[in-house]
Amino acid sequence: MTSKRKWLSAPYTLWSLVFIIIPLCMIFYYGLTDKTGAFTLENITAIATAEHARALRLSILLSLISTLICFLLAYPLAMILANMKVSQHSFIILIFILPMWMNFLLRTLAWQTLLEKSGVINSILTFLHLPNINIINTPYAIILGMVYNFLPFMVLPLYNALSKIDENVVNAARDLGADNLHTFFRIILPLSVPGIISGISMVFVPALTTFVISSLLGGSKILLIGNVIDQEFTQASNWHLGSGLSIVLMLFIILNMIASAVFDKEGEGSML
Amino acid sequence: MSKELIHLNNISKSFDGQMVLDELNLTIHENEFVTLLGPSGCGKTTTLRILGGFATPDTGSVVFDGQDITKLPPNLRPLNTVFQKYALFTHMNIAENIAFGLKIRKKSKDYIADKIRYALKLVNLEGYENRMPDSLSGGQQQRIAIARAIVNEPRVLLLDEPLGALDLKLRQEMQYELIRMKNELGITFVYVTHDQEEALTMSDTIVVMNQGYIQQIGSPESIYNEPENAFVADFIGDSNIISATMIEDKLVSILGTRFACVDTGFGHNKPVDVVIRPEDVELVAPTEGILTGVVSHLIFKGVHYEMEVMAGGFEWLVHSTALHPVGEKVGIRVDPYNIQIMNKPESEDEEAVAVDI
Numbered sequence: 001m002t003s004k005r006k007w008l009s010a011p012y013t014l015w016s017l018v019f020i021i022i023p024l025c026m027i028f029y030y031g032l033t034d035k036t037g038a039f040t041l042e043n044i045t046a047i048a049t050a051e052h053a054r055a056l057r058l059s060i061l062l063s064l065i066s067t068l069i070c071f072l073l074a075y076p077l078a079m080i081l082a083n084m085k086v087s088q089h090s091f092i093i094l095i096f097i098l099p100m101w102m103n104f105l106l107r108t109l110a111w112q113t114l115l116e117k118s119g120v121i122n123s124i125l126t127f128l129h130l131p132n133i134n135i136i137n138t139p140y141a142i143i144l145g146m147v148y149n150f151l152p153f154m155v156l157p158l159y160n161a162l163s164k165i166d167e168n169v170v171n172a173a174r175d176l177g178a179d180n181l182h183t184f185f186r187i188i189l190p191l192s193v194p195g196i197i198s199g200i201s202m203v204f205v206p207a208l209t210t211f212v213i214s215s216l217l218g219g220s221k222i223l224l225i226g227n228v229i230d231q232e233f234t235q236a237s238n239w240h241l242g243s244g245l246s247i248v249l250m251l252f253i254i255l256n257m258i259a260s261a262v263f264d265k266e267g268e269g270s271m272l
Numbered sequence: 273m274s275k276e277l278i279h280l281n282n283i284s285k286s287f288d289g290q291m292v293l294d295e296l297n298l299t300i301h302e303n304e305f306v307t308l309l310g311p312s313g314c315g316k317t318t319t320l321r322i323l324g325g326f327a328t329p330d331t332g333s334v335v336f337d338g339q340d341i342t343k344l345p346p347n348l349r350p351l352n353t354v355f356q357k358y359a360l361f362t363h364m365n366i367a368e369n370i371a372f373g374l375k376i377r378k379k380s381k382d383y384i385a386d387k388i389r390y391a392l393k394l395v396n397l398e399g400y401e402n403r404m405p406d407s408l409s410g411g412q413q414q415r416i417a418i419a420r421a422i423v424n425e426p427r428v429l430l431l432d433e434p435l436g437a438l439d440l441k442l443r444q445e446m447q448y449e450l451i452r453m454k455n456e457l458g459i460t461f462v463y464v465t466h467d468q469e470e471a472l473t474m475s476d477t478i479v480v481m482n483q484g485y486i487q488q489i490g491s492p493e494s495i496y497n498e499p500e501n502a503f504v505a506d507f508i509g510d511s512n513i514i515s516a517t518m519i520e521d522k523l524v525s526i527l528g529t530r531f532a533c534v535d536t537g538f539g540h541n542k543p544v545d546v547v548i549r550p551e552d553v554e555l556v557a558p559t560e561g562i563l564t565g566v567v568s569h570l571i572f573k574g575v576h577y578e579m580e581v582m583a584g585g586f587e588w589l590v591h592s593t594a595l596h597p598v599g600e601k602v603g604i605r606v607d608p609y610n611i612q613i614m615n616k617p618e619s620e621d622e623e624a625v626a627v628d629i
Contacts, residue, residue, distance in 0.1 A: 166359055168355040168356065168357065169360075169361065169362075171324075171326050171353070171355065171359065172355055172359040172360075172361075172417075172420075173361070173372070174325075174326075174345070174347050175324060175325075175346050175347070175351075176352065176373035176376065176420070176421075176424065177347045177348075177373050177376040177377060177424070178347055178372075178376055179347055182376060186372075190363045191361075191362070191363055
């Protein structure tokens with residue numbers, strides 16, 4: 001019986017081997033060797049060079065800002081959703097999930113068109129005799145793109161965590177004398193921590209590693225670490241350096257995963 | 273009776289057009305153990321939520337100690353609630369849970385520490401300060417929920433089916449615990465349950481509710497022995513509810529046979545319902561009974577036998593310590609004071625009648 005059932009997992013095993021394990025091994029091989037095939041840590045330490053470090057710092061900064069904005073936008077929304085009846089909120093959740101069904105690249109390209117100097121938004125603003133906004137090819141546009149693309153990933157885990165809080169637990173806090181503010185900071189916020197952690201990692205990780213948003217909305221001037229790695233692979237054909245920098249980036253992702261595993265025992269993020 | 277503490281005046285409440293409470297009036301006295309008893313959907317929990325401030329009545333007012341608190345939010349009310357399924361703060365340990373209300377009131381550290389110790393002693397969970405709620409059993413969590421409420425020295429403790437999730441043995445234990453705590457604290461308990469045994473065991477006063485109306489208010493004895501209508505009789509304990517005719521004062525015709533009773537004032541030849549508790553039906557030799565019948569079912573219940581006796585075209589439920597095997601011919605006797613006469617409801621489906629108190 002058991003051995004027969006094991007065969008059922010064969011396609012998945014093969015899939016992971018070909019598309020996850022082998023590529024990962026290749027990254028580590030390339031990352032830890034030089035062009036001659038000799039072992040080296042240079043590709044890893046290359047992160048410390050001014051250009052790479054700047055890209056990494058900018059990536060972290062923009063990701064943090066985007067994550068923070070997503071959190072501030074998503075938390076009130078998730079609270080409103082969690083307090084709604086199922087019949088009412090499913091429509092609003094649909095509105096939030098709907099854009100996720102569209103291709104990520106398309107959505108970002110749409111923003112490029114919208115934000116261009118003579119793009120849709122500015123045409124409307126000109127028509128209304130209002131000052132134009134010129135944020136395309138600036139970090140602001142990148143943040144906008146990140147927030148727009150990753151906001152649903154923040155809303156859903158927060159919504160999951162908040163709707164799991166027993167109404168009577170909130171009532172109990174009120175009953176024991178807590179006003180709204182106190183109830184929020186002492187009860188609701190701490191109880192939603194798993195959702196917060198999960199939301200943060202689900203926004204922060206893709207924001208940190210993105211190179212599409214930055215190249216479409218940031219022009220070629222602003223390099224994030226994702227763009228640097230992309231260029232090493234596609235333009236400089238330096239797989240060794242690209243892999244080395246990828247390993248460094250992976251380190252951040254692993255740290256993030258550890259943090260979520262510690263705080264998000266309930267698996268708030270697992271529904272996505 | 274002691275001082276009147278809470279008045280619910282003409283409280284009505286509906287949800288989505290469905291009437292849950294209809295013109296409810298209730299007075300709760302100081303130091304009373306009041307139980308709101310009824311089947312689910314009878315409005316008992318809504319009444320408790322209105323008392324706690326978690327629901328606002330559509331009409332009517334809640335007066336606490338002379339002060340109208342109808343619009344007061346829960347955090348400003350001098351009552352505390354023990355919720356169904358405990359509602360402990362799972363991210364805090366037991367001491368922090370109990371201290372929650374006291375910290376908000378900015379009590380001193382020493383005072384809080386004293387109170388925690390006192391409360392844990394009261395609920396028999398000394399030494400549990402640093403445990404997390406999840407590591408406690410259901411019964412222990414329930415005790416903590418009580419401790420968390422009572423440290424705030426509320427004048428009234430509201431309890432919403434607090435024993436509902438516990439197993440039978442623990443539930444019985446906790447009933448005695450609650451009575452002890454109430455006596456020790458000397459405060460008013462308002463208790464909601466659908467379990468009639470729980471209500472009979474613990475209460476000073478039972479309020480039987482059905483479909484948003486109060487059916488009867490009274491001591492456990494009076495509710496059990498003198499139910500005012502068929503609903504109360506049926507809901508509280510087992511009973512034989514039989515259609516009958518009141519011939520005159522102290523004489524009732526049940527299933528065509530005349531029985532002496534003690535009730536008066538129902539008029540002549542008036543259709544009524546009679547309630548006879550199964551333990552009040554005496555089985556005697558066929559010649560000695562007022563009615564004769566045949567035992568049709570027999571179940572051993574531990575303390576007594578539960579029998580069904582077909583007599584006069586009605587299946588009588590009988591509890592007796594004496595065994596009468598199935599098929600035996602028996603006589604039925606009922607003492608006059610064990611026959612409870614009730615007015616018939618106006619129509620068949622008008623089970624829930626508003627009772628004037």
